Amino acid sequence: MAKDVIKLSGKRKSAFKDMVMGLLPDGGNLNACLTCGACCSGCPATGFDGMDPRKFLRMAALGMDDAIKESRWPWFCTMCTRCVHVCPMEINIPQLVFNARKLTPRDKVPKGILGSCDMALSKPTNSAMGCSQEDFEFVVGDILDEIKEEYPIWEERNLVAPIDKKGAEFFINQNSREPMIEPEEMGPLWKILNLAGVDWTYGSVGWAAENYCMFMADDDGWKELTQRSAEKCDELGCKTFLNTE
Amino acid sequence: MYNLYARWIREGRLKPDSSWNNDLKIKFTVQDPCQIVRKTFGDPAAEDMRLVVKACVGEENFIDMAPNRSNNFCCGGGGGFLQSGFKEERLLYGRTKDEQIQATKAHYCVTGCHNCHAQIHELGEHFGGGYHAVHAWTILGLALGILGESERVHLGEDLQEVNLPESSG
């Protein structure tokens, strides 16, 4: 358990906690803590900066909103929800954390996350690594040719990696790491889809699977990225949106 | 994606063969991704993952971490941690996961998500556990006999030559 003493400020209004409770069904049970500590003992981020999930919740309950705003801990919690899973009262600490991230002014958001979110918003592809439509098309075509050249069986089996194929059953997205860093990692999936007889396509717009705006708790950015993919999927008339994760 | 791999295997559309590992007996474990298992589909998704991995590597070569499924620990790659710049904390967070993986003595950890893959790959190197993080499509490709030479970047020395398809060269 953390050794630091929690210092109370004069006023005990919990504006932050009340705001979060207003957003969640049953208020996320944020008032129901039994202080049993089950959350802390199973949280890998317990102890970082002297913080743990129970203490974070207590601080919110005590109205220590400024301390919460200053804390780096919301960026150490991965919002993995294991604490909710083990909590006897199912208290939604990760939602508290998500909303605490929202309190962070833009210039204080970890640069990597902000940069990835902004980059994705600036590209129709949603790629946080800045992969353009042209680059994606080129890499996909290149890898497909390489596979067919080295393993002619895939020419016979008609291996494909279509982009914007109308009416395909599955609209498949792909993490930017593949086209940008490890393009040869895309081949196995294409082959598996071929063997399983799946009719699928990538989209020229919104194919990138990562969404750092969500991690930044930037609701508008998160929505924008998701909408781009969903609209492309609809426009092509694909039945199922499939995340490769 | 795992639920589809599992469905295609059940329907006989994919026929992975684990016999390549009968004698090698290389051990595998899986990382249950928080996002897919605990937060979205629950334990049925975890069962699908196990069905796929066992079909590919052999039932007796699969070892579960403890705890697992919906109760599994996060690897520390989620929530944007990988891009947040807090590397020291991220690796410290991953210590829990590293100890879990090392306890299984598995050589490979199959990961169902990119964040898990990147984080567990780094944990294996940082803490010296020597295990590899592999995507599900890699292990499925291996067991289907379709995994080309250049598609084995995340496999260790022991699997570079196993079940290679016939090439033009």
Ligand code: SF4
């Ligand atoms: S597990 Fe739940 S009830 Fe127990 S201390 Fe944590 S938040 Fe409170």
Ligand code: SF4
């Ligand atoms: S959601 Fe956050 S507080 Fe809860 S167990 Fe995961 S890392 Fe810890």
